[in-house]
Amino acid sequence: MAKLFAVYRQPKDPAAFDAYYFGKHVPLAKTIPGLRSDEVTRGDVMGMEGKHPVYLVAILEFDSMESMGAAMASPQGQATAADLANFASAGVDVMMGNTMMV
Known part of the structure; x- marks a missing residue:
């Protein structure tokens, strides 16, 4: 498995962030092909x-780093990444890596 971690900094207006994030960004992210769970x-x-x-x-969880790369390169992945500029003005760090059970 591989996971993408999006770490959002504290917004100036948490209510506006939440409204956009849960109302628009999450539904958009759920269209990314190959997304296993979020x-x-x-x-x-x-x-x-x-x-x-x-x-x-x-x-966000994907089968592998390769499938995540393909998913993020898809039109849906590109649209989701571009959407960050619409609400994450305080900043977001995006990290990804392979995961395993220990």
């Missing part, structure tokens, strides 16, 4: 010292 954090993201400045973490 999940997001709920409530505060916590660090070792307490509340973390990260607002939300989304995790």
